[in-house]
Amino acid sequence: MALAKRIIPCLDVENGRVVKGVKFLDIRDAGDPVEVAKRYNEQGADEITFLDITATHEGRDTMVHTVEKIAAQVFIPLTVGGGIRSCDDIRAMLNAGADKVSINSAAIYNPEFVREAADRFGSQCIVVAIDAKKVSTDGESERWEIFTHGGRKTTGIDAVHWAIKMAEYGAGEILLTSMDQDGVKSGYDLGVTRAISDAVNIPIIASGGVGNLQHLVDGVKLGGADAVLAASIFHFGEYSVLEAKDFMQEQGIEVRL
């Protein structure tokens, strides 16, 4: 199979600045998303995802301008997520130069929004983000539910069923974040990644919990992910995207080098 598995660095952006701290030794202004995106682009990132965590309307306008600036200099696919609630939000981001938008809570409150967005803009630019957490106890068969509010509130929705429904509604891709693992650095939740990857026919991006390069390999080989997303291992300069790709290729995974 010649289609490469994708590596996607993810940036949290607030009021036009990268938060969570990014530590590239040779970038003076580590908080500028344009600079960070250019660096990942040079390292061979296959796509870049921006998560807008801004709470205010002014901040959202800033995000649109940030996307415009990045899209004028970085020529790989760009995904923008966070606060996408209407077709106007989607149009603003696509017009600014984003290739895809990621819809999270708005899909939970109104699943028809995903159908409408896919009809209007095409499935190729609609990513549905799923934050899943294991709810089964030891001994039970494994089960995961969708959580909101950073993993604090459950919706009671089964994650695998939800993924199937979102694919039927026209999602072109699923960004699956395992909340148990997010920030813990013990690797993706391979159980839910595999369960959803097997259940739907659209690509799955694994996210949440990457602490080393073997985790990326496991996400693809054991989790069945089509793409792997990571934030902190790249931000803090532990590994470059190129090192990650070299490692994955050594492990027999096809990547774009």
Place this chain on the structure above:
Amino acid sequence: MSSVAVIDYGMGNLHSVAKALEHVKPGVEVRVTNDPVVIADSDRVVLPGVGAIRDCVAQMLACGVDREVADTLASGKPFLSICVGYQALMQSSEENGGSKCLAVYPGEVKQFASGMTENQQRLKVPHMGWNRVTQTIDHPLWHNIADQSRFYFVHSYYVKAQNSDQVAGKCHYGVDFDVALSDKNSFCVQFHPEKSHTAGLQLLSNFLNWNGCL
């Protein structure tokens, strides 16, 4: 300074193509337009495309894009069509329950079957990501791009050209398909050069330096 018209028929984002063209050749005048006079006056013409084929073709016909394309092809000036812009030039597509296209080139647009597998791996649809392109002919637009370079794709339908002499590049995803087509002053690609990093930018640069002759 040279100019390039990017045909705008109201089907979404042309920002990326325009920005990428400006990036590879600073100073080039990029005109995002559907004015036939402006298109006729430009040195080069690009036909982009996203979305569903029926809406795209309907919108192209409503905007007179079929005539603009015919005029451009006849003029001999370099013409590049991208993704659904390429698909729209074929005779018909299986998308939207069967759609007639502009029938500039013989061949059809087919759907990737669901449930394709290869080496025990399921092939998801859309075909999304970076795949290898086999250059089947020498062409000025392949200049300085290594054979088997990867380009960025996102599509659920693929072109099967009828005239094998027109095929300029192939790709494999469960099936072999015709990822690039060449005919005189026209070059068509299924992938997105504007999103394909250095290989894609090289192709756009080649286009802006091409005189339309083979």
